Amino acid sequence: MDAVRKVVAGEPILSPSVTRKLIAHMVPEEESRRRTDARQVLARLSEREREVALAAGQGKPNAVIADELHMSVGTIKGYISRILTKAGLDNRVQLALIVHDAGLDGR
Template structure:
């Protein structure tokens, strides 16, 4: 399960992971310009991520997918395998918006992805959203990624996803479906006549019941469960 920020008014702590020194420097310079973001470190290999997370306790990790050492997928998976109260959100960085590696990273527990050519303001906004617990993956992109599944795997995932949703209460399913539609907490709260805090509580319970790490994985489950 992803971490809960103890103080939401504090700057969002960011760790950068990329094997290209120029990319690391560029991202650091870009994000340092935002007063509500704080760069706590930058490493060049996925194998360094666990140690850097333990040392710097970031809220968000910007993770390159393709690295000469340990890749971003395996680094994300290892973070989730050792998940605790301080597991950060992971945003993968890629050059392709429908790459199979992106899909695998989302399945491994990433909270979304960014193209490396995203404008600076877009990257800053994405880090803010993820740091606040919101996904940065639209339903259309989710469907695009799911379309890359082979039919047999898609059928199996659909069965598994429907079983997950069947274990939820009616109200929990309403919240889950709203998450699957890409709606932020404030919109869900308004439509379902709840407080934002109540919505967050429902999402936390749903993730626990479903054995999921974050709301992007929940959105994938919702889309998996839809008729083909």
């Protein structure tokens, strides 16, 4: 009954130390699931598409990616478009988040 009164009054029913432990326990599971999901998205790509996706996900501009992978800028643009479509993404920011979540952003 005391817990119900606390909730009604807007007070926490868990102590701060218990809340911290609960959050610490849940965060690794969430990170692990996000990493697995992101890696599954990248696994749908061809090897060359993954190379382009990782470079784009690291924030590199098309010209730099083209130079590093010995392709034309137009080819890189085509790859980026196909990668976004295959991965079900709308933009490069989402791609960068996938690369980050996969743990492949070089950080």
